[in-house]
Amino acid sequence: MLLYQFGYVGLDVNYKTAQQQSDDKVRTIASMRRTADVVIVGGGIVGASIAYHLTRKGMRDVIVVERDRLGAGSTGKNAGGIRLQFSSEINVRLSQHALPRIERFAEEIGADPHFHQVGYLFLITDEQDVGPFERSLELWKRLDVPARRIDAAGAHELFPSARTDDVRFATFCAKDGYADPSSMLAGYVARAREGGVQFVEHTAVTKVMCEKSRVVGVRAGDDEIAAPAVVDAAGPWAAEVAKLADIDLPIQPLRRHIFVTEIVPGLDREFPLTIEFATGLYAHRESGGVLLGMADPNEKPAFDDSVNWDFMPTVVERALARFPILERTSIKTGWAGLYEDTPDKHPILGPVDGVDGFICAAGFSGHGIMHAPVTGALIADLIADGRTSFDISALRASRFREGQLVPEHNVI
Ligand SMILES: Cc1cc2nc3c(=O)[nH]c(=O)nc-3n(C[C@H](O)[C@H](O)[C@H](O)COP(=O)(O)OP(=O)(O)OC[C@H]3O[C@@H](n4cnc5c(N)ncnc54)[C@H](O)[C@@H]3O)c2cc1C
Numbered sequence: 001m002l003l004y005q006f007g008y009v010g011l012d013v014n015y016k017t018a019q020q021q022s023d024d025k026v027r028t029i030a031s032m033r034r035t036a037d038v039v040i041v042g043g044g045i046v047g048a049s050i051a052y053h054l055t056r057k058g059m060r061d062v063i064v065v066e067r068d069r070l071g072a073g074s075t076g077k078n079a080g081g082i083r084l085q086f087s088s089e090i091n092v093r094l095s096q097h098a099l100p101r102i103e104r105f106a107e108e109i110g111a112d113p114h115f116h117q118v119g120y121l122f123l124i125t126d127e128q129d130v131g132p133f134e135r136s137l138e139l140w141k142r143l144d145v146p147a148r149r150i151d152a153a154g155a156h157e158l159f160p161s162a163r164t165d166d167v168r169f170a171t172f173c174a175k176d177g178y179a180d181p182s183s184m185l186a187g188y189v190a191r192a193r194e195g196g197v198q199f200v201e202h203t204a205v206t207k208v209m210c211e212k213s214r215v216v217g218v219r220a221g222d223d224e225i226a227a228p229a230v231v232d233a234a235g236p237w238a239a240e241v242a243k244l245a246d247i248d249l250p251i252q253p254l255r256r257h258i259f260v261t262e263i264v265p266g267l268d269r270e271f272p273l274t275i276e277f278a279t280g281l282y283a284h285r286e287s288g289g290v291l292l293g294m295a296d297p298n299e300k301p302a303f304d305d306s307v308n309w310d311f312m313p314t315v316v317e318r319a320l321a322r323f324p325i326l327e328r329t330s331i332k333t334g335w336a337g338l339y340e341d342t343p344d345k346h347p348i349l350g351p352v353d354g355v356d357g358f359i360c361a362a363g364f365s366g367h368g369i370m371h372a373p374v375t376g377a378l379i380a381d382l383i384a385d386g387r388t389s390f391d392i393s394a395l396r397a398s399r400f401r402e403g404q405l406v407p408e409h410n411v412i
Helices: 018-030 045-056 089-103 105-109 127-142 152-158 181-194 235-243 309-322 324-328 368-385
Strands: 038-041 062-065 120-124 147-150 169-173 198-200 205-211 214-220 223-226 229-232 252-261 273-276 281-286 289-294 331-341 348-351 358-362
Touching (some): 038 214, 045 062, 045 181, 045 358, 045 368, 105 181, 120 127, 120 152, 127 169, 152 169, 181 368, 214 229, 235 331, 235 358, 252 309, 281 309, 289 309, 309 324
Parallel strands (some): 038 229
Antiparallel strands (some): 120 169, 147 169, 252 289, 252 331, 281 289
């Protein structure tokens, strides 16, 4: 039996004592610039990637305002999964543009993203998922995604510790894997700082100032920063930030849990990030143990990221059924974070009608780590050049009003 041991271990990007944080606060507010070309609200991986990519475009007068510490939001609380295997063309394209950037992250950014390119293995057990995955396989063939259909025996070969006798078929893409978001964030922040970006921590943006339907700046803490462009990269809080400019965005916070086991005797090989698609249970290797995640179907949108320990036995039960080898270990720790959920599980990227200069980069619905590298490049292109290197109009904010949603089936 898995034994339960309660505790919380978040992924601290730059852990500091309360006194150090307070000193930082005094220092950052006192020295904050009062004008900028771009203010980015949110110091998670998306805000940091945008800041870095703006410097690559020659824009140095950029301020990132973070109300907590960098990485305190979802960026410090996720599974780090990176994959090409989506069901919508635009999500596949985002991943296809993001993946090479992650593969050469160390070279470009000078920080090791700890990318374990072990592949993603989707186990399809329910009849209702057969059709959608068959269609995904066709899409992947058309878009040159090197994912393949494999039978239950093939899936077992890839991960012998997973039960596969009930698997109808599986899909596998060797280019997928998982990385360390904290290292990626730290890399983007370091390079952006070198490029001239100012990161202001422990300071909330409380107002987006507009004149004649145009952004003119923000109120940050006790100060105002004049700026012609404001990027909303506030993750699960993006709708709240948009409200500061009287904009309605359909982005909701949705709690998701992760539990990590102690070392698992006998499980010494790497294995693909494996997903039991019917329940959304997923597992990947983590510090010698296994990281487990699963969505609670009863979860309602809310800003609650406390751990619901009553949900853990449900996850453990499913995990033991799918990965019986976990009988040999116990749960070491667990935490919860927030997805930034949109009605069609796709991000909102780009300007928002009605308020010039307000740009949204949020709503990744559980895919913001893997899509942060391309999002940074796209938003920087948009701000610096007024256009993007490929068409992202499907992700415009107005699609909800127009009824032009983009469905995504492969969400976990
Ligand atoms: C359990 C779990 C598992 C996940 N697994 C994966 C995965 O495998 N792969 C993947 O790609 N994604 C995954 N995600 C999603 C991923 O974590 C997010 O999409 C990503 O972190 C979003 O980054 P961000 O920078 O947009 O948001 P965040 O990291 O949340 O950053 C937003 C920041 O904005 C700040 N902020 C909010 N309001 C204000 C304000 N008014 N003023 C100033 N600052 C403000 C917040 O403090 C926060 O730090 C997972 C998420 C969870 C919860």
